[in-house]
Amino acid sequence: AQTVTQSQPEMSVQEAETVTLSCTYDTSESDYYLFWYKQPPSRQMILVIRQEAYKQQNATENRFSVNFQKAAKSFSLKISDSQLGDAAMYFCAYRTPSGGGADGLTFGKGTHLIIQP
Amino acid sequence: DTEVTQTPKHLVMGMTNKKSLKCEQHMGHRAMYWYKQKAKKPPELMFVYSYEKLSINESVPSRFSPECPNSSLLNLHLHALQPEDSALYLCASSQRVAGGRETQYFGPGTRLLVL
Numbered sequence: 001a002q003t004v005t006q007s008q009p010e011m012s013v014q015e016a017e018t019v020t021l022s023c024t025y026d027t028s029e030s031d032y033y034l035f036w037y038k039q040p041p042s043r044q045m046i047l048v049i050r051q052e053a054y055k056q057q058n059a060t061e062n063r064f065s066v067n068f069q070k071a072a073k074s075f076s077l078k079i080s081d082s083q084l085g086d087a088a089m090y091f092c093a094y095r096t097p098s099g100g101g102a103d104g105l106t107f108g109k110g111t112h113l114i115i116q117p
Numbered sequence: 118d119t120e121v122t123q124t125p126k127h128l129v130m131g132m133t134n135k136k137s138l139k140c141e142q143h144m145g146h147r148a149m150y151w152y153k154q155k156a157k158k159p160p161e162l163m164f165v166y167s168y169e170k171l172s173i174n175e176s177v178p179s180r181f182s183p184e185c186p187n188s189s190l191l192n193l194h195l196h197a198l199q200p201e202d203s204a205l206y207l208c209a210s211s212q213r214v215a216g217g218r219e220t221q222y223f224g225p226g227t228r229l230l231v232l
Contacts, residue, residue, distance in 0.1 A: 035220070037223075042225070043154075043205055043225065043226050043228070044223065044224075044225045044226070045160070045207060045209075045223035045226075046223075047220060047221075047222065050220055091159055091160075103165070103173070104150055104152070104162030104165055104173065104175075104221075105160070105162070105221060107159035107160055108159065109158070109159055110157075110158075110159055
């Protein structure tokens, strides 16, 4: 079974600074997908960024980028120029490619990100 | 447009009540999901529908009964729930693509309180 570990229950960063959230995972699969979701106090789960395991290039989305280390099974999220609106719970998630069915996501326990003004 | 809608936003029910949660998407997605999320915990998968057929049922108690009437709509029927079933219920959808590259998009959730 796949597991996802987020070792930082809470992180705090000054507004406009850069912060990195860590995520490691365990799998025997060679092809899979990794995601970072953001869940603000409104509880809406919002996709931040995704990475396909077969791609060596790290994904980026504006101020958000990942450092994907496949051999180390590590998938960290870097947020540059942090903004107050970035404050939320961040979940790292894993899924395998769906075959005959459509699989759900396996989530880490989450990291609560606090932005200090 | 990546919108998944859920109704109601909030629901309070007694242990003898019967209620239903509704989820809708109009993105042409053919996979839909129910997750349960307790406070300060990650979401946990309950059910997966693929092409309107139940493909995954993660050992959920029978007091939860999913239904997928068509490709855009997903219901979760609730009956004889327990107070420990109080949680945020999240619906998600994804486009079924060969090779499984789909991304799941979530609705805003229904916050359920069982008294």
